[in-house]
Amino acid sequence: MTPLLLISRYALILVPAVASMYLQKYSAYGTYVFFILLLVWIAELRRITRLKSAWMLLLEIGFGAWLSYQYDGILFMLFYSTLLSYVHYVNKHLCYYFISIQLLLLNLSLHGQPASYYVMANLIFIAQSMLLLHMRQIDQNREEVELLYDQLRRQHYELDEARMQLMDYAKQVENIAQTDERNRISRDIHDDLGHKLIRLKMMMEASLRILPTQQSKGLEMLTSVKDQLTESMELLRTTVRRLKPDEDSLQTYSLERLIADLTKENGIAIEVQITGMPYVLYPSLAFILYRNAQEAITNAIRHGSASKVDIQLTYDPKQITMCVSNNGNLPAASSAKGIGMKGMEERSKLIGGQLFVTLKGYYSVTTVLPTYR
CATH class of the missing domain: 3.30.565.10 (Histidine kinase-like ATPase, C-terminal domain)
Structure with a gap:
């Protein structure tokens, strides 16, 4: 209960109690004050403890109705104080039952009072009940909006995280694709060009050894080396060309x-x-x-x-x-x-x-x- 509602609740007990002492003449003011303080104690007991059961609420409603019936005055305003204490916290269906019970007891407690008291008391009670129920609905709508906002914000964060994970995954896929392409090219160069270059080196060494004694044989081997070097250069050009996509693809x-x-x-x-x-x-x-x-x-x-x-x-x-x-x-x-x-x-x-x-x-x-x- 907010501080403003709490002040209003106890003001609706103490102000009618004091005003009734000037409007009515009681035979025992001490007993009257004791009963008023007992009602305040019941209300405070419900507030500061966990005794928020329906029985405690019915006790306060019944005791307030008895005071209003017994001491007249404007003690019917005690119903308005009790109404403030449960509309926001009791189950919605039970709330309607308690409001009906209070309205019935309010009219019973006004027995013998002028007709103007009946009209004024009922109009104020109905207006207050509708206002409090409307405030309760507003609070519930606000809580639902806050819950939906929290869910939307959480989904937004999840969406951002998923998007970042998607970008990271795309980068990883790109890196893996580049690594696979590099590995394939390195294997091609090693298997084809590398082996040819090693064989050419061995052929050149052999031709250099036999060239002084067998010139024709050495020249033949050098000619073969030259032809294979031409093939290797063409293979290298093809490999490099494959690294660069065509202009249409770019x-x-x-x-x-x-x-x-x-x-x-x-x-x-x-x-x-x-x-x-x-x-x-x-x-x-x-x-x-x-x-x-x-x-x-x-x-x-x-x-x-x-x-x-x-x-x-x-x-x-x-x-x-x-x-x-x-x-x-x-x-x-x-x-x-x-x-x-x-x-x-x-x-x-x-x-x-x-x-x-x-x-x-x-x-x-x-x-x-x-x-x-």
Whole structure:
């Protein structure tokens, strides 16, 4: 119970008790004061101990009803004090039972009082009950909202952790793939080129030994060495060529290639502005930028009838930002997002990025991706 409710609870006992002493004449004021203090003791006993059972609550309700019936005055306000003590803490169904019992005893305790007392006492009791029940519902809703917020925050942390684990796993897969490729290349060089070079060395040593005495035989062996050296050089070139992918593979998701293709096919002017020091991006980041730029430019041509598109790439130490704006027609602010725009958002959020759309002057789509360098 909050301090304000606690003060209100005991004020609703002591103030009516003192006021009734001036409104009514009692034969034994000492006995009256004793009963009032006994009611305060019962209320305090319920508060500071664990005696919060229904029987203790019924005892306080019944004793307060007896005092109101026995001593008249405005002691019917004792019901309001008891009402404050249990609405927030008793089971909801039991709460309605206790309110009904109090309302019944309130009217019984007012037997012989003027009709105005009945009306005023019942109206105040009903209004207080509805207010307290509404406050209880508000508290329950707040607790549910806090619980949902905690669950959402916990799931957000779990999602961030899963995303970081996914990025670590991608890095490990990339490292393992690179290690496997290096091992394969080293085996190829060792098995093919290495063995040939060793054999050529042995043939050259043999030719040098026999060359002074058997010149024709030595020249023949040197000619064979030269031919095999040519084969070894060709093998080395082939191995090195395999290390470097072809240009088409390198430019599959290149923005330069995208701009060249779209400019050629649609006759639209596309300008690119780069801010910051460019650095190598992970293939997944390059893929997302490529797809988002492709979708933004396609929408500008298809829906906005744009004739010019500006792409601004900003390289920051921890993130890369791509803003694609066009001079086409602006869509309505309330227009629903299409499949393409939802796909752009999903791709960006998958690795912890964000997507923003602005309609100020130009239609702009901004993609912000963390680089995890």
